[in-house]
Amino acid sequence: ETGVTQSPTHLIKTRGQQVTLRCSSQSGHNTVSWYQQALGQGPQFIFQYYREEENGRGNFPPRFSGLQFPNYSSELNVNALELDDSALYLCASSKGVMNTEAFFGQGTRLTVV
Amino acid sequence: AQKVTQAQTEISVVEKEDVTLDCVYETRDTTYYLFWYKQPPSGELVFLIRRNSFDEQNEISGRYSWNFQKSTSSFNFTITASQVVDSAVYFCALWANNLFFGTGTRLTVIP
Numbered sequence: 706e707t708g709v710t711q712s713p714t715h716l717i718k719t720r721g722q723q724v725t726l727r728c729s730s731q732s733g734h735n736t737v738s739w740y741q742q743a744l745g746q747g748p749q750f751i752f753q754y755y756r757e758e759e760n761g762r763g764n765f766p767p768r769f770s771g772l773q774f775p776n777y778s779s780e781l782n783v784n785a786l787e788l789d790d791s792a793l794y795l796c797a798s799s800k801g802v803m804n805t806e807a808f809f810g811q812g813t814r815l816t817v818v
Numbered sequence: 819a820q821k822v823t824q825a826q827t828e829i830s831v832v833e834k835e836d837v838t839l840d841c842v843y844e845t846r847d848t849t850y851y852l853f854w855y856k857q858p859p860s861g862e863l864v865f866l867i868r869r870n871s872f873d874e875q876n877e878i879s880g881r882y883s884w885n886f887q888k889s890t891s892s893f894n895f896t897i898t899a900s901q902v903v904d905s906a907v908y909f910c911a912l913w914a915n916n917l918f919f920g921t922g923t924r925l926t927v928i929p
Binding site: 738740745746747748749750753761763785792797806807808809810811812814 | 822855860861862863864865868909911915916917918919920921922
């Protein structure tokens with residue numbers, strides 16, 4: 706186990722709704738990155754948070770937003786859900802922004818119907 | 819732009835066979851890192867190896883070995899004497915400020 710935990714593990718939402726996914730980083734890690742993995746694809750970088758500030762963003766619309774808390778845990782929020790948002794959402798924690806030693810959680814599988 | 823290509827979508831081998839998973843990458847950065855991850859059905863990405871762009875030494879770890887060749891921008895992964903527990907999706911990834919993943923290779927080891 707990596708020490709990175711995500712909740713919930715599975716979630717079903719209706720198109721147009723909003724969702725919040727949570728990630729607890731490994732002890733001692735101050736950086737959290739979020740990835741979206743569509744079925745049959747590799748994970749795609751959404752954004753990264755370092756010391757409570759967004760520190761880089763991939764090609765995702767503004768309805769994907771996040772937060773990082775003082776304990777370095779993080780949330781991913783998605784507004785106005787679309788069917789294509791159905792995916793496995795992975796978070797990775799690391800010590801510092803150069804996340805060459807990132808540890809991944811088990812993911813949250815989101816289904817939008 | 820950063821890009822990782824894993825041309826093999828699915829591979830099936832019989833247990834105890836050797837198998838090589840191919841990875842080709844593109845980057846203009848001179849400093850970068852390459853990774854292999856294993857993703858079992860549970861979904862978690864399991865770290866296998868990290869290699870920086872200045873270290874082209876091949877590496878062996880038990881039944882796993884990796885061949886990094888900058889001249890061909892390749893970072894291939896070989897499993898020797900495959901086992902059923904090796905069945906998973908394997909991702910090659912490039913780190914250049916953030917991780918860029920290939921589309922993965924699904925390996926099935928048949929008993």
